[in-house]
Amino acid sequence: MKIFKENLNIAYLHLDRLKKASNEIKxxxxxxxxxxxxxxxxxxxxxxxxxxxKLQDFMGQKLFRRFLMVIGDFYEDMSxxxxxxxxxxxxxxxxxxxxxxxxxxxxKLTHEYPGEIEEMKNEILMAIxxxxxxxxTLKSIEEYLRRRNLL
Numbered sequence: 077m078k079i080f081k082e083n084l085n086i087a088y089l090h091l092d093r094l095k096k097a098s099n100e101i102k103x104x105x106x107x108x109x110x111x112x113x114x115x116x117x118x119x120x121x122x123x124x125x126x127x128x129x130k131l132q133d134f135m136g137q138k139l140f141r142r143f144l145m146v147i148g149d150f151y152e153d154m155s156x157x158x159x160x161x162x163x164x165x166x167x168x169x170x171x172x173x174x175x176x177x178x179x180x181x182x183x184k185l186t187h188e189y190p191g192e193i194e195e196m197k198n199e200i201l202m203a204i205x206x207x208x209x210x211x212x213t214l215k216s217i218e219e220y221l222r223r224r225n226l227l
Contacts, residue, residue, distance in 0.1 A: 077146065077226065077227070079142070080142050080143070080146050080221075080227075081227065083134075083138060083139050083142055084139070084214065084217070084218065086134060087131065087134055087135055087139055087210075087214055088214060090127050090130050090131040090134060091131060091207075091210055091211060091214065093123070093127045094124065094127035094128055094131055094207060094210070095207060097120060097123045097124035097127055098124060098204050098207055100120050101120060101121065101124055101200070101204065102204070104117075104120070106120055106121060107197050107200050107201055110193060110196075110197055112193060121200065124200065124203070124204075125185050125200070125203075128182065128185060128203050129182055129185060129186065131210055132178055132179065132182045132210075133182070135210065135213065135214075136156065136175070136179065139217070140159050140160075140163060141154075141159065143163075143168070143217055143221075144159065144162060144163075146221065146226060147166075147220075147221075147224070147226070149162060149166075156179070157172065157176075160172035160175050160176070163213075166220065167216065167220075168213060168216045168217055168220060169209075169213050169216070170209075170212070174206075174209055175209075177206075178206055178209065181199060181202055181203055181206065184199050185199055185200075185203065
């Protein structure tokens with residue numbers, strides 16, 4: 077259980093940094109006034125994208141699996157879709173479709189094409205809107221484990 081608590085702390089660390097970068101993007105209007113040649117803008121956007129990718133990867137590849145292991149509901153050959161379906165049945169996530177969209181968006185954000193600024197801006201705005209899903213899911217995991225005296 078100690079390892080799972082550490083994993084939860086790592087997820088919250090990524091979430092906190094993601095939210096700080098998101099707030100800076102919003103406060104400075106960096107998406108609306110996106111300037112690919114301004115290093116400070118690119119630095120904040122890159123930080124945001126990096127934290128979004130890290131948090132999605134960490135939750136999707138480690139945290140969800142370990143959570144299911146802790147509650148005794150994981151088997152080795154579970155696909156990502158199987159994991160999402162199980163989490164949805166447990167009311168940890170509201171919709172596996174949301175997490176599939178997050179994963180697809182994550183894949184889009186990894187590719188940066190200078191000629192597709194408008195698409196990049198839209199993807200960043202979508203990612204900002206998805207932050208609450210990360211937070212709600214982490215809280216649901218914690219609440220589930222606390223109700224069962226596992227955390």
